[in-house]
Amino acid sequence: MALFLQKALLRNTSRRSVLMLKDWNSSRERNKGRQLSTEAGSCSKLAGKVAVITGAASGIGRATASEFIRNGARVVIADVQRQLGEETAKELGPNAAFISCDVTQESEISAAIDFAISEHGRLDIMYNNAGISGSVVFSITDLDLSEFDKIMNINVRGVVAGIKHAARVMIPRRTGCILCTASITGIMGGLSPHAYSISKFATAGVVKSAASELCKYGIRVNCISPFAIPTPFSTDPMSVLYPGLDESGVVEIIQGAGVLKGANCEPVDIAKAAVYLASDDAKYVSGHNLVVDGGFTVFKSIQFPPPDQMK
Numbered sequence: 302m303a304l305f306l307q308k309a310l311l312r313n314t315s316r317r318s319v320l321m322l323k324d325w326n327s328s329r330e331r332n333k334g335r336q337l338s339t340e341a342g343s344c345s346k347l348a349g350k351v352a353v354i355t356g357a358a359s360g361i362g363r364a365t366a367s368e369f370i371r372n373g374a375r376v377v378i379a380d381v382q383r384q385l386g387e388e389t390a391k392e393l394g395p396n397a398a399f400i401s402c403d404v405t406q407e408s409e410i411s412a413a414i415d416f417a418i419s420e421h422g423r424l425d426i427m428y429n430n431a432g433i434s435g436s437v438v439f440s441i442t443d444l445d446l447s448e449f450d451k452i453m454n455i456n457v458r459g460v461v462a463g464i465k466h467a468a469r470v471m472i473p474r475r476t477g478c479i480l481c482t483a484s485i486t487g488i489m490g491g492l493s494p495h496a497y498s499i500s501k502f503a504t505a506g507v508v509k510s511a512a513s514e515l516c517k518y519g520i521r522v523n524c525i526s527p528f529a530i531p532t533p534f535s536t537d538p539m540s541v542l543y544p545g546l547d548e549s550g551v552v553e554i555i556q557g558a559g560v561l562k563g564a565n566c567e568p569v570d571i572a573k574a575a576v577y578l579a580s581d582d583a584k585y586v587s588g589h590n591l592v593v594d595g596g597f598t599v600f601k602s603i604q605f606p607p608p609d610q611m612k
């Protein structure tokens with residue numbers, strides 16, 4: 302009896318083992334398929350799409366152009382820096398093209414959009430990313446209003462012009478995705494000089510206003526608010542603030558300001574957020590401000606004195 306039970310157990314166990322092995326093999330095949338399709342998917346989230354990215358000669362825009370291309374898109378780099386823009390386009394390969402564009406000139410934004418249409422026959426994604434930080438002046442009493450106008454002209458008016466001309470070609474197609482780079486300085490006051498901060502509060506507002514109208518044409522409008530990232534945009538003014546520091550010292554200060562330990566905010570983090578928003582994965586996301594800040598703007602720590610010091 303005991304032997305029978307043992308044999309039955311063995312038979313069952315080995316049958317179970319065979320079944321398990323079969324299951325394991327077929328699940329391995331399934332997983333392999335899933336893995337392959339995920340890998341293929343992750344590299345083709347923007348297959349066939351055409352994007353214009355302003356300010357893509359450098360930093361976040363450049364990283365986004367690279368990530369868009371890696372995901373199957375063709376990208377027009379629209380930037381005021383001609384030489385750097387041409388070099389970037391060359392480095393990014395045949396799916397990148399450069400057009401000289403100053404976002405303060407409406408005709409140049411319009412021409413960048415028309416260039417995408419004439420080169421590729423369509424525009425799926427417009428990323429209004431170009432921006433400047435301005436000088437490091439912290440008191441509103443010292444605010445130079447002509448510099449304020451310059452910052453608003455590039456960071457806000459340039460974005461509005463980009464949305465206007467993207468909408469011009471997207472509305473007839475009843476589809477499209479518009480992205481803008483805002484900032485955490487447009488979520489909380491006090492994180493940067495006033496002019497820049499005000500321009501980024503405005504950017505997030507422009508996105509909501511445009512999204513309210515363009516939704517009826519199937520066009521999604523979103524922005525991304527990055528934490529501080531060491532690009533020329535941030536390292537140049539920081540070098541003015543800390544003239545004694547070399548580049549790595551400046552980078553360390555910028556990255557050290559983050560609250561999420563074990564990771565730093567990099568251009569590629571914004572690029573990946575942009576791929577998500579531009580892809581069909583975000584097909585029902587519009588009017589959103591995707592904050593990429595490691596949690597920096599979601600809390601403030603309160604410091605009470607230690608109890609033993611209050612006796």
Ligand SMILES: NC(=O)c1ccc[n+]([C@@H]2O[C@H](COP(=O)([O-])OP(=O)(O)OC[C@H]3O[C@@H](n4cnc5c(N)ncnc54)[C@H](O)[C@@H]3O)[C@@H](O)[C@H]2O)c1
Binds near residue numbers: 355402434482529534
């Ligand atoms: N780096 C950061 O810490 C940080 C944080 C939050 C938001 N941002 C925003 O990210 C965006 C990109 O900045 P970045 O960090 O990549 O800086 P960056 O300096 O590396 O790149 C900015 C690009 O914009 C271009 N540009 C500037 N003025 C222009 C104009 N009038 N017309 C066309 N192009 C113009 C520049 O030539 C440059 O290529 C900006 O809107 C900035 O406000 C940056």
